[in-house]
Amino acid sequence: AQSVSQHNHHVILSEAASLELGCNYSYGGTVNLFWYVQYPGQHLQLLLKYFSGDPLVKGIKGFEAEFIKSKFSFNLRKPSVQWSDTAEYFCAVNAQRNNYQLIWGAGTKLIIKP
Amino acid sequence: ETGVTQSPTHLIKTRGQQVTLRCSSQSGHNTVSWYQQALGQGPQFIFQYYREEENGRGNFPPRFSGLQFPNYSSELNVNALELDDSALYLCASRTAGGSYEQYFGPGTRLTVT
16 A cells, blocks of 8 residues: 655754655556655645656755656755744655555654744 | 635534534636534545535445535535534635645534433
8 A cells, every 4th residue: 555654753843943744655667756844833835846857856945855766766855944934844755656646655744943 | 706615613412313414616616525624633624515416425424424515605514413524624626627626614513412
């Protein structure tokens, strides 16, 4: 069965620290990959996506992610986090053969200490 | 451009009751998906509708049913509510082709007591 695993459920960092959130998926064939963010009290927003081409994708608010096909990974990174990055981050994958339904990781709660 | 809207925002129901949740798609989107997000978990896919037909379903029992209307708005119906149905229900819309990016509504928080 297809699945997405996020390595850390909770991450606490200080402002200006670098961030890397892990995401691995179990899914054969061609996939699309996404990172969504859910700020406190707000709805899910797309941070970035990968469909094809350059495996290093840049998203909003200084986030980027790298698709490593051989490792089935799509890790999210940010060089220097801000207090406003406190949120829950979800990795998700979809594919044509499943009519593009999104399969989600369990999420990582990120807390940035000011 | 109007985003995805959902109603109601919050709902409290009793075990055994039935509930209907509503979603209006983003303008120009003809595909709607519904997800259940239990507390502390990632969303789980319930089903998807394209042009008023269900074209994908997750691992949810038949008491979860849906409709999509000609204007692409959608309903999620849950019969015989159980305590475990308490969750945030998310609606997402997209176009059938193109980037396959889904746009999410704010969700409906359902509490079953």
